[in-house]
Amino acid sequence: MKLPPRPLAHEEHGLLLGQLALVLAPQARSLPVTISVLLVLLLAWRWLLWHQRAPLPSRLMLGIIAGLVMLVAAALVWQAGGNMGRDLSVALLGAFVVLKLLECRVLADATLVTQLCFYLLLSLYLFDQPFWLALYSLAIAAWLLRNWLFLGHPEARGYLAVWPLLGRLTLIGLPWALLLFVLFPRLDRPLWRLPQAEAVATTGISDTMSPGSVSRLTQSTEVALRADVQGGPLLASALYWRALVLWQFDGQTWRPSPLRQRRAQPAPALPAADDMAADAGPGETVGDAPANGIVNYSITLEPNQHAWLFLLDRGQAIAPGAGAVINADGEFFTRDPVDRRLRYRARSAPAAPQPLDLATRELALALPPGNPRTRELAAAWAEQYPDPAQRARAALRLFAAAPFSYTLLPSPLGHEQVDSFLFDTRRGFCEHYASSFVFLMRAAGVPARVVTGYLGGEYNPIGGNYIVRQADAHAWAEIWLEGRGWVRVDPTSAVAPSRVERGIDAALEASEIEALHAMRDPGWLRNLRWGMDGMVYTWQRWVLQYDRGQQARLMQQLGIGDSVPQFLLGGLAALSLLALVPLVLRRRRIDPVQAAYARFCHQLSRHGCVRAPSEGPQDFAARAARALPAAALAVQDFSDRYTRLRYGRLAPVQRSAELAELRQALRRLCRHLARRT
Incomplete structure (x- = not known):
């Protein structure tokens, strides 16, 4: 049977609001002033609702606001001569993500808002690519990943160090990014161009000269x-x-x-x-x-x-x-x-x-x-x-x-x-x-x-x-x-x-x-x-303007010349093998008792019982038993077995038998929770 959607906690609403505001902030450099003011007003309204713990607006109210947003967009399109353009497209995406946040009540809605935040973050590069934007977007992307993990797995706060994990993932992915950036064939010109919402103003020297023009x-x-x-x-x-x-x-x-x-x-x-x-x-x-x-x-x-x-x-x-x-x-x-x-x-x-x-x-x-x-x-x-x-x-x-x-x-x-x-x-x-x-x-x-x-x-x-x-x-x-x-x-x-x-x-x-x-x-x-x-x-010279000619000159200086495809394939193969090493080592270090307890916490979190970071196993089990009386015996049985395995001194043979019983207790708990739904 399908599980009921998990409602969001008050702190999770604030987290979604903060990450969306940080993603939209750099857009003010390029979006139309009218749209920027509209986004600020919508975000301010959502913040007031969150701060005062007020109920979210009804679907009728959201429909009216969405209609007003479309009217503003239609007016801007008409002003631009019927061209939707890049600026207005990004602005509309931002506006409707804010509207989605205004109706965000359950985990599925929060997941969609987080995913759309990634799209908004990528849209920043449609305008320009300064070096500070790369640092900013990487930091925000890491924070979005961290929030996404905690939204889907609230119990992870108690036993998972997220920032070291993201740091290790970055170190693993960095060689891949550098190898592909340096060796992957470059194009002389973009494959496609985005239409502008309006004619971009010309700057600099003109093709005419009159008094005052220079x-x-x-x-x-x-x-x-x-x-x-x-x-x-x-x-x-x-x-x-x-x-x-x-x-x-x-x-x-x-x-x-x-x-x-x-x-x-x-x-x-x-x-x-x-x-x-x-x-x-x-x-x-x-x-x-x-x-x-x-x-x-x-x-x-x-x-x-x-x-x-x-x-x-x-x-x-x-x-x-x-x-x-x-x-x-x-x-x-x-x-x-x-x-x-x-x-x-x-x-x-x-x-x-x-x-x-x-x-x-x-x-x-x-x-x-x-x-x-x-x-x-x-x-x-x-x-x-x-x-x-x-x-x-x-x-x-x-x-x-x-x-x-x-x-x-x-x-x-x-x-x-x-x-x-x-x-x-x-x-x-x-x-x-x-x-x-x-x-x-x-x-x-x-x-x-x-x-x-x-x-x-x-x-x-x-x-x-x-x-x-x-x-x-x-x-x-x-x-x-x-x-x-x-x-x-x-x-x-x-x-x-x-x-x-x-x-x-x-x-x-x-x-x-x-x-x-x-x-x-x-x-x-x-x-x-x-x-x-x-x-x-x-940054401009070695990153933004790294074109085919510059790549060819670099390859000549490195002595690679015409062997770029072979070096690229060889580098990818070597990195693929190296990427398996941490997985093998990690697989050897996994504690089966801790893995079973992590699954236990995850199952209970799906039914509204989220373990606090400072909450011990026995206190958590007692609270979960009170919240889920139909599964109270199964919860307590698993907790007792986990405590013995985690903190007791057992012989290897006895420990192996207890581990098998622990897994059986976890399966019984899952069946009890499934019947409850």
Whole structure:
């Protein structure tokens, strides 16, 4: 006959509530605010009911609440354009687990809630995978296992040390996890992608530039990318992280040329030797670049929802695993927008001079109508200086000699933006100087273009890598000179040379960029931040970005090469044999008397008699006999036999006979309890 469901004790209700709250707490980082508030209210209501020992709500009340939750979800789906998405799916799962907790009365309900807590814990990794989340989820998972054990076997509290048991299980499983992580074949890309509930906001450099577009980014201290440079850190003036080339100007905004971006082909692949070296880690020397100008490096790019990649000026090749293409302007693109952290290895070197074809020359000299004062100045330079390089130096002298200032708070510009900046306000950020410089050069007959990206970065001596933030966003210019090709010219260096030499925080007042100044001030807090960032970067590099290429390089360094499947199978076979050793040893150490008593306690717990940790065998038997009068004789008979075997001094022959009688007494007790149900 089926046993009646075991009701939950008050302490068990509190245990379920606490574990669900700990599982849901990290979800607040990514769930919609409306859903987060709803979950907090439901959990608070459940806590009040538990604290006041009040009865649980009726099924009608739970049905009404579930309907309200579905209405909120439907409103959010409608707001997102009919897309359920990842965020809302996880939020609904959390909401209905809380509702299940509100009707949780028996052991079966508690088991289901605990199992769903594991699913909620795994859903945390659908958003991001920081190293602290791995530690947190492991701790919570261990606690969930401990609670699950005690829910199903309340008598285990009296004789089982749970944490040492979980520790031993972890030590047994850890070699398996490490072996599979290191040797199991890796995929270059995920097998599937989850739909987003709504369009993810883009961050970082945009594909257009207008006054204020770059300066807005300098208020953000978010990390844009991290980079390891082979051979050690470079001079700050060499750290131009190139993104896009902008050609077209309408008097307000600079944009790329769609035609030139469409002229793309697979990017040159990084040679195998350089691919290995680029991931070998930084050195100790500081220099502008090696003698041949070639720099190998690795970049970890944060998600930004854009398709372009950042390379040191000028990028020449990229690792094949990145799947990148390169266009006519030397810009590198991926197949899809970067919506997850991406690591790639690349190489930069001086570009060989290329002839300027007629179409490109026309594009690099095109100007919209307007800005007559700027055109007049540029025409005078064209007549005065026959060499285009001299005209560029004249523009730089203008920025250095006139009362120009480098600021995040420029004065508003008039309709003729370039004229207004050069002759009236003379206050601006890098986009103002790059835009006006390129306009001057084109008006003076010098082919020119705008380039956007990042400049500089903070070198972390603990992690041995550069940290480039959104605040390091920058714009500069390139002019075409006969025999030299495209030459980088940074007009900002004429106004604020410290911007190029020491970073943006050295070029601006502390009041303009307080957050970045505070982060880079010397002191123990900065060293602590460097240490934390080093741990984060190590986690990203060796765990989150452990891809097929990195696995292949590691196998080559270990001397395994093409024998990975054999090593994997051999390692699994060896671990399987080792895993049997503790089981054999444990089987030899099992006390049959204690095993019989454990089953005795388990049978009684199923009928509401749970042994307390400090309760002795005789006291427990007396209490169980009073609670189960129909089985009182069987309970007492088993207890007496157990006491004699456990604490008495018996001869081996007598002990064997008593053990057989003990097992018979246990079977009689089980039959009595079965008839009772």
